[in-house]
Amino acid sequence: MTKDDLRIVFMGTPEFAVATLRALVEGGYNVVAVVTQPDKPVGRHGSVLQPSAVKQYACSLGLPVLQPVKMKDPGFVEQLRSFRANLQVVVAFRMLPEVVWDMPEYGTFNVHAALLPQYRGAAPINWAVINGETRTGVTTFFLDHDIDTGRVIMREPFDIKPEYDAGDVYDGLMHLGAGVCLRTLEAIVAAGGHPEALPQDGLQQPGEVLHAAPKIFKETCLIDWRKTAAGVRNFVRGLSPHPGAWTTLVTADGKRSVMKVYSTDAEIVKGQGEPGQLFRCGRKLAVTTAGGEAVVVDQMQVAGKKRMASADFLNGMKDIDGCRVE
Known part of the structure; x- marks a missing residue:
């Protein structure tokens, strides 16, 4: 198997995800479509629609962009299926229904900004800094039925220096995540589409207390x-x-x-x-x-x-x- 055999659908929304999408494109991977959030109303009266950072980058390359309001919408699901992707890559997007994450032959993997099983949830960077952690990282894992609980493909650490704020960690993990994603794809190719992936239960150290990373309000x-x-x-x-x-x-x-x-x-x-x-x-x-x-x-x-x-x-x-x- 070579990387030319992969047909990838990329899913993401913010700037954090753009770095990984750019790495895929510049790395020669075949991204057949991009899925992102609908344009967001901005301005005083919400009369202007602002496309996501991922959409802006994808459109600059002429990549097909899908923007479903509901991920279970039958029309979206059929449109997604029409791209015949055999792998999906998710970065900073939203929870996917099984009909979506289970669609490709080689599955769907997520690039998560923490060392799972630590900091499962929507805001792992913020909570790691709030809790005074000195180390976090990036994890790639296959999606399953529960949030951020799937089998881990790869983890790489990142040191949080005392002077760093969440913005500094965000920038560091954004670039680290792009690199980890490429190495994950290389592992998938080398394994013929089915790389070794470990259950998260085996990664938790004895006595280790797990911290959650819920959405910030x-x-x-x-x-x-x-x-x-x-x-x-x-x-x-x-x-x-x-x-x-x-x-x-x-x-x-x-x-x-x-x-x-x-x-x-x-x-x-x-x-x-x-x-x-x-x-x-x-x-x-x-x-x-x-x-x-x-x-x-x-x-x-x-x-x-x-x-x-x-x-x-x-x-x-x-x-x-x-x-x-x-």
């Missing part, structure tokens, strides 16, 4: 200042640059506004008062956390204003006495 991003300073810093890192950790700024006169925190200094300092109290630390803003510690805010944004350094925020404040976040 607005309420997920609310900072709990009663956590340790290290915990707050990791929480901020894990949600930066998107969607951003947030809190409510309460001024001395009781005015309330949403404040996003994008980064904090690595150094933990001594706090003042109760968790959530604001104070000056040199030229920067600091917030007291649990255990008498505090984090020093580097980049932030108050609702209605631009993102700024906390030093610039303080320059615009006459006094922060009596101000807090909650």
